[in-house]
Amino acid sequence: xxxxxxxxxxxxxxxxxxxxxxxxxxxxxxxxxxxxxxxxxxxxxxxxxxxxxxxxxxxxxxxxxxxxxxxxxxxxxxxxxxxxxxxxxxxxxxxxxxxxxxxxxxxxxxxxxxxxxxxxxxxxxxxxxxxxxxxxxxxxxxxxxxxxxxxxxxxxxxxxxxxxxxxxxxxxxxxxxxxxxxxxxxxxxxxxxxxxxxxxxxxxxxxxxxxxxxxxxxxxxxxxxxxxxxxxxxxxxxxxxxxxxxxxxxxxxxxxxxxxxxxxxxxxxxxxxxxxxxxxxxxxxxxxxxxxxxxxxxxxxxxxxxxxxxxxxxxxxx
Amino acid sequence: xxxxxxxxxxxxxxxxxxxxxxxxxxxxxxxxxxxxxxxxxxxxxxxxxxxxxxxxxxxxxxxxxxxxxxxxxxxxxxxxxxxxxxxxxxxxxxxxxxxxxxxxxxxxxxxxxxxxxxxxxxxxxxxxxxxxxxxxxxxxxxxxxxxxxxxxxxxxxxxxxxxxxxxxxxxxxxxxxxxxxxxxxxxxxxxxxxxxxxxxxxxxxxxxxxxxxxxxxxxxxxxxxxxxxxxxxxxxxxxxxxxxxxxxxxxxxxxxxxxx
Amino acid sequence: xxxxxxxxxxxxxxxxxxxxxxxxxxxxxxxxxxxxxxxxxxxxxxxxxxxxxxxxxxxxxxxxxxxxxxxxxxxxxxxxxxxxxxxxxxxxxxxxxxxxxxxxxxxxxxxxxxxxxxxxxxxxxxxxxxxxxxxxxxxxxxxxxxxxxxxxxxxxxxxxxxxxxxxxxxxxxxxxxxxxxxxxxxxxxxxxxxxxxxxxxxxxxxxxxxxxxxxxxxxxxxxxxxxxxxxxxxxxxxxxxxxxxxxxxxxxxxxxxxxxxxxxxxxxx
Numbered sequence: 079x080x081x082x083x084x085x086x087x088x089x090x091x092x093x094x095x096x097x098x099x100x101x102x103x104x105x106x107x108x109x110x111x112x113x114x115x116x117x118x119x120x121x122x123x124x125x126x127x128x129x130x131x132x133x134x135x136x137x138x139x140x141x142x143x144x145x146x147x148x149x150x151x152x153x154x155x156x157x158x159x160x161x162x163x164x165x166x167x168x169x170x171x172x173x174x175x176x177x178x179x180x181x182x183x184x185x186x187x188x189x190x191x192x193x194x195x196x197x198x199x200x201x202x203x204x205x206x207x208x209x210x211x212x213x214x215x216x217x218x219x220x221x222x223x224x225x226x227x228x229x230x231x232x233x234x235x236x237x238x239x240x241x242x243x244x245x246x247x248x249x250x251x252x253x254x255x256x257x258x259x260x261x262x263x264x265x266x267x268x269x270x271x272x273x274x275x276x277x278x279x280x281x282x283x284x285x286x287x288x289x290x291x292x293x294x295x296x297x298x299x300x301x302x303x304x305x306x307x308x309x310x311x312x313x314x315x316x317x318x319x320x321x322x323x324x325x326x327x328x329x330x331x332x333x334x335x336x337x338x339x340x341x342x343x344x345x346x347x348x349x350x351x352x353x354x355x356x357x358x359x360x361x362x363x364x365x366x367x368x369x370x371x372x373x374x375x376x377x378x379x380x381x382x383x384x385x386x387x388x389x390x391x392x393x394x395x396x
Numbered sequence: 397x398x399x400x401x402x403x404x405x406x407x408x409x410x411x412x413x414x415x416x417x418x419x420x421x422x423x424x425x426x427x428x429x430x431x432x433x434x435x436x437x438x439x440x441x442x443x444x445x446x447x448x449x450x451x452x453x454x455x456x457x458x459x460x461x462x463x464x465x466x467x468x469x470x471x472x473x474x475x476x477x478x479x480x481x482x483x484x485x486x487x488x489x490x491x492x493x494x495x496x497x498x499x500x501x502x503x504x505x506x507x508x509x510x511x512x513x514x515x516x517x518x519x520x521x522x523x524x525x526x527x528x529x530x531x532x533x534x535x536x537x538x539x540x541x542x543x544x545x546x547x548x549x550x551x552x553x554x555x556x557x558x559x560x561x562x563x564x565x566x567x568x569x570x571x572x573x574x575x576x577x578x579x580x581x582x583x584x585x586x587x588x589x590x591x592x593x594x595x596x597x598x599x600x601x602x603x604x605x606x607x608x609x610x611x612x613x614x615x616x617x618x619x620x621x622x623x624x625x626x627x628x629x630x631x632x633x634x635x636x637x638x639x640x641x642x643x644x645x646x647x648x649x650x651x652x653x654x655x656x
Numbered sequence: 657x658x659x660x661x662x663x664x665x666x667x668x669x670x671x672x673x674x675x676x677x678x679x680x681x682x683x684x685x686x687x688x689x690x691x692x693x694x695x696x697x698x699x700x701x702x703x704x705x706x707x708x709x710x711x712x713x714x715x716x717x718x719x720x721x722x723x724x725x726x727x728x729x730x731x732x733x734x735x736x737x738x739x740x741x742x743x744x745x746x747x748x749x750x751x752x753x754x755x756x757x758x759x760x761x762x763x764x765x766x767x768x769x770x771x772x773x774x775x776x777x778x779x780x781x782x783x784x785x786x787x788x789x790x791x792x793x794x795x796x797x798x799x800x801x802x803x804x805x806x807x808x809x810x811x812x813x814x815x816x817x818x819x820x821x822x823x824x825x826x827x828x829x830x831x832x833x834x835x836x837x838x839x840x841x842x843x844x845x846x847x848x849x850x851x852x853x854x855x856x857x858x859x860x861x862x863x864x865x866x867x868x869x870x871x872x873x874x875x876x877x878x879x880x881x882x883x884x885x886x887x888x889x890x891x892x893x894x895x896x897x898x899x900x901x902x903x904x905x906x907x908x909x910x911x912x913x914x915x916x917x918x919x920x921x922x923x924x925x
């Protein structure tokens with residue numbers, strides 16, 4: 079009995095390992111078609127779902143709008159793919175991942191730039207400024223904000239937040255900026271909560287001994303608490319970044335879902351999760367494979383970022 | 397001559413109906429070591445933490461009576477319980493330093509630890525800082541051990557060295573009083589001996605109040621001793637009187653180990 | 657000067673806390689006004705095809721409940737392995753991988769289940785959706801169990817062993833019981849999280865306008881339908897989406913607060 083239980087528990091634990099390996103292998107084999115077709119050039123190619131007539135490479139049927147910027151590199155890509163498929167097809171549809179990759183990185187960056195200072199402020203307020211009878215209910219409120227499903231953030235963002243942003247800075251309501259900001263609002267409570275937890279690991283006696291030297295609260299925060307909990311805070315921020323990278327629903331409502339590179343921050347574009355959410359249903363063949371390729375890229379990026387945070391910053395924080 | 401004098405001082409923690417300290421009358425004399433002894437929970441640490449009002453980091457405490465601190469400029473006693481403004485608190489804490497039970501090296505280099513109090517007091521001149529840091533480390537009998545690694549993190553020092561670093565940090569700002577809250581309770585006997593020697597050396601420049609649970613330590617180093625029990629000051633006198641010839645029965649029982 | 661800087665920084669920090677609370681209030685008030693405005697009890701009686709939400713609410717619950725039925729036992733046993741049996745590297749690797757899996761993009765998990773379940777079975781199904789959610793839930797349960805068991809003092813285990821109980825007996829009868837409240841709280845929070853998930857369901861369960869208990873077909877999902885409805889041009893669809901969002905949020909926050917209530921009671925003891 080002991081042995082059975084032990085082996086059962088080992089098997090369950092190994093399930094984690096199996097699933098993660100499984101995800102990697104599955105994504106890899108499902109994106110094999112796109113990988114063989116486009117190789118690593120996929121990452122730098124801004125065209126998505128563009129049909130190219132092989133008899134006359136210049137007469138392209140352009141499904142997406144954006145063509146002006148990168149015609150030189152397009153032509154290089156074209157030559158590659160033409161050679162590859164010369165005998166088999168008359169027309170050829172090209173997929174490149176640059177737009178969603180850039181969209182993902184930029185929305186995450188905007189979200190982080192917006193959320194980071196506010197989250198630090200909230201964490202400082204909760205850990206150091208507010209008396210306990212105020213900080214406790216506010217902590218719960220902030221954690222509740224973190225529990226609200228992301229689709230709610232998306233809807234609220236689209237109908238109530240984005241119009242205000244558009245009024246303030248002009249441009250479209252659905253844009254890189256509004257998607258990034260709503261994403262920022264979404265990761266804000268998560269970031270604040272874990273930063274507060276890191277700051278709370280600073281021993282009281284250390285803070286007292288700084289106060290006992292006549293330091294102000296700000297000096298204690300700057301010179302004692304931040305240096306002491308630095309590693310944990312950086313780890314927390316990276317964890318929040320990992321979460322922002324993979325977020326689908328909050329961004330899906332707001333980014334505009336067009337495969338064009340944004341030239342301004344107020345332009346609509348698309349991110350990897352949104353590209354998957356909106357196109358998976360209709361995609362087949364090479365298009366589906368290209369979406370899996372995007373998923374693989376996202377998975378690898380977030381895996382790398384999170385393991386980096388875990389191994390270098392959050393080691394032994396349990 | 398007293399540098400600090402407590403008159404009918406009572407202290408109540410927030411949310412508690414009974415005061416933790418009742419009508420304490422005691423004085424800290426210039427260039428002397430005053431030891432506070434008594435069983436756990438008698439209020440000796442609470443009393444010590446009132447003397448620089450570190451209690452005020454947590455709101456809701458009630459003070460009664462007065463704690464007067466000598467203003468060396470005017471030579472008058474001033475009641476520190478009247479302090480309300482932040483800058484006055486900062487001034488008070490620069491005059492009354494504190495050393496805690498466990499060493500509290502800040503997460504920075506050895507040099508920056510000692511220079512910290514000076515920097516926040518507004519001293520920016522590099523040579524002046526270096527001179528003061530060196531002097532403080534010498535005063536704390538640590539200079540010889542750390543002079544070659546001032547830029548290294550203070551976390552790498554041993555427990556005893558860390559505690560002496562904290563003393564150097566407190567001494568560097570030239571306070572008038574330093575409060576020691578069981579400074580050797582986390583240290584081994586050799587480090588404890590070094591700290592005790594240091595305290596006796598330091599009293600030339602500064603007045604000292606020390607909370608200790610170790611009666612031998614109190615008898616070895618202090619000039620005056622206060623015995624406290626359940627929030628009351630039972631007896632306060634020269635150390636030799638307290639240990640050799642206590643007036644109160646409770647003091648005698650505690651000294652001879654009948655309770656506590 | 658120092659005091660001025662101090663005041664400014666503390667003021668800014670308090671301001672950011674107010675901003676955070678402001679967003680929470682803004683979102684909740686929006687939900688209340690829009691959601692309650694479109695809310696009607698008939699929503700609980702009709703299916704989506706008749707303008708109600710009954711099938712979606714039931715469907716979402718079923719999906720989350722099956723995911724929990726799969727994820728909780730597996731996660732708990734795996735957590736037990738990491739904390740109680742695993743010695744050395746392998747348990748540590750699993751612990752780290754489980755943490756990483758917890759932060760894996762949920763849409764990628766959806767894509768994974770699409771490839772291994774939806775494609776071979778020839779179509780979206782409730783079963784696929786539930787599997788996707790259970791994969792989301794697994795690492796959260798592992799993490800909770802692992803953390804809560806680590807809080808149980810080792811003397812308790814030793815005392816059990818000293819009485820002659822076998823290790824698994826000690827774990828089941830003593831250690832789990834000691835950590836029960838914490839684990840339950842964690843599981844409730846995990847459940848609150850997966851019941852509000854959309855992305856892993858988009859192309860696994862999809863959603864359905866009709867009431868269904870058949871896990872082999874497209875399955876009604878509240879969250880997926882909110883996404884569809886919110887993007888439709890008609891005002892009435894959007895109102896329905898708001899009502900659905902309101903119900904979903906109330907549900908999620910209620911489960912969340914229940915979990916917190918448990919922990920608070922435990923803290924009081």
